[in-house]
Amino acid sequence: MKFIKSVFTILAFLFLSYSCSAQNKTKNTTTADEMLIRISEIKIEEQYLDEYIKILKYEAEASVRLEPGVISIYPMFQKENPTEIRVLEIYADNEAYKAHLETPHFKEYKSSTINMVESLKLIDMEAINAETMSKIFKKLE
Structure with a gap:
């Protein structure tokens, strides 16, 4: 059970990190x-x-x-x-x-x-x- 919680926590962190970097890329693409x-x-x-x-x-x-x-x-x-x-x-x-x-x-x-x-x-x-x-x-x- 601890393993599943750890994997879920890591996946959630990766998802949030990707979301934040994707927002920053979008924000910088305005010309x-x-x-x-x-x-x-x-x-x-x-x-x-x-x-x-x-x-x-x-x-x-x-x-x-x-x-x-x-x-x-x-x-x-x-x-x-x-x-x-x-x-x-x-x-x-x-x-x-x-x-x-x-x-x-x-x-x-x-x-x-x-x-x-x-x-x-x-x-x-x-x-x-x-x-x-x-x-x-x-x-x-």
Whole structure:
């Protein structure tokens, strides 16, 4: 019986070791060509600004923390006009972006802020120096 427990323990350890190394290999295979990079330009109705920012902060944090394919959801606003929100969004690939749209936290963000948004423009971008991204965004390493 001790022999079977020992074999089972060794097999479980090997399986976990393989799983962790496979995840790390997948994580490192993202290339700049595969990434979806976008800037969202959002204008918020002034009376909803504080509430919108609270909801957006939660959604951005949850996305980066919970979704391996989300590299950046980095919200910011214009100093001169705080109702002008910009979000730098970087996803490992288009599949990560599609998966993001189906998450509960994104759906909650979208449904709870729909009446707060005056306008939304999504601008797809291309990286000029993608080689530096792994230094900036540690999640790519």
